[in-house]
Amino acid sequence: MNRLVIAAPHSGSGKTTVAALLCLALRARGLRVQPFKLGPDYLDPTHLTRAAAQATRNLDSFLLGPARTRDLFARAAAGADLSILEGVMGLYDGRDPTSDEHSTAELAALLGAPVVLVIDAGGMARTVAAVAAGLRDFRPDLRVAGVILNRVGGPGHAALCEAALEGVGLPVLGFVARTEALALPSRHLGLLSAELTAWDEAAVLAAAGHLRLDALLAAAQAPALPQPAAPGVNGPRVRLAYAHDEAFHFYYPDALDELRLAGADLVPFSPLRDAGLPPGVSGLLLGGGYPEVHAAALSANRSMRGAVRAFAASGRPVLGECGGLMYLGETLEDEAGTQFEMCGVVPYHTRMTPGLTLGYREATALAPSVLAPAGTVLRGHEFHHSVLTHAPTQPAYRWTGGDGQPVTEGYAAGNVLASYLHLHLAAEPALARRLVAACR
Structure with a gap:
């Protein structure tokens, strides 16, 4: 049950794009990847489903409650080499501004899952480190494994950000360059479903090539969770x-x-x-x-x-x-x-x-x-x-x-x-x- 939560400082940082790239790149390695989406979203999961070739499961601590959330995760994750859990909104954004209730942080803690921060690095270098360190230190019991830099200008820009992050003890686990080829259009209920979105295959594979998959796989190691018992059917189907x-x-x-x-x-x-x-x-x-x-x-x-x-x-x-x-x-x-x-x-x-x-x-x-x-x-x-x-x-x-x-x-x-x-x-x-x- 190795697993990673893909989180960010705010909505629009590129969580869905990065999570889909990870699913695609890991599947290309021959791994079975189980995607999850935090929250009640119906559309973002279609992109993860297409990338992983596995149905995305929704986890929501409000709708399901903590125990049921943990059980459903364990049931779906048991047969996978790795689970990728895309967060919702910012890492600590939940039902109200005074607690982590129903937030990505709460769910990561519930599942004992390492967190990878996706940070939109456009127009930043050293400030990336301040943002990442602030998110890590806000709740010390969370295990923040590292950072994926999104929308960087290129390898040179990524190197500047990495140098800054080294100063706060956070590794860079890859970067995604700024390109229109990865843009996911939206409509009035959120992102368009994957069936209505065309990604250029060559551009996607090139973008995934800057992800440090070995380091991500090492960061994803986490203890197994107990399996829930399946109920028996009483009566004819x-x-x-x-x-x-x-x-x-x-x-x-x-x-x-x-x-x-x-x-x-x-x-x-x-x-x-x-x-x-x-x-x-x-x-x-x-x-x-x-x-x-x-x-x-x-x-x-x-x-x-x-x-x-x-x-x-x-x-x-x-x-x-x-x-x-x-x-x-x-x-x-x-x-x-x-x-x-x-x-x-x-x-x-x-x-x-x-x-x-x-x-x-x-x-x-x-x-x-x-x-x-x-x-x-x-x-x-x-x-x-x-x-x-x-x-x-x-x-x-x-x-x-x-x-x-x-x-x-x-x-x-x-x-x-x-x-x-x-x-x-x-x-x-x-x-x-x-x-x-x-x-x-």
């Missing part, structure tokens, strides 16, 4: 359909694994292109994604919308998250004001807005659902640019908003649960077991 195409693809791999462990055989389908749902399925999962980008095509696929509507009417479990909520609603209005008919399962209308709603939520279930009994407290994450055009009539959850006022949200009625809330179904195995039991 069921077929669970889940939407997976350009419009819907926000899923945590560990959450899908948890459904499989609970007894579900997952069957992908495309709301964009398929005429109907897969045969013989007993449940329906619609994750997040970009239904607003594909609203016209989703609306035009009337046979699929009808199939979803009929499936929900049959009483079988239907779970929609964020984009899934929008698709299950009556209409979706884009930023130009054009309305598109959706499935009509949930009696809500959604409208795209320039504003962004985001943040962790601690929600209380207001009604029993396919996931949890009423009164259950669940932790989730919101990240969306759409709003409901009216107050929920059969809300799923209540939580306290940033202004201290209560918020009711989502839809829970019988076999249908739909919400903006992104839950991590691996946080508590009982969630997946309840959904699979409802399918049975």
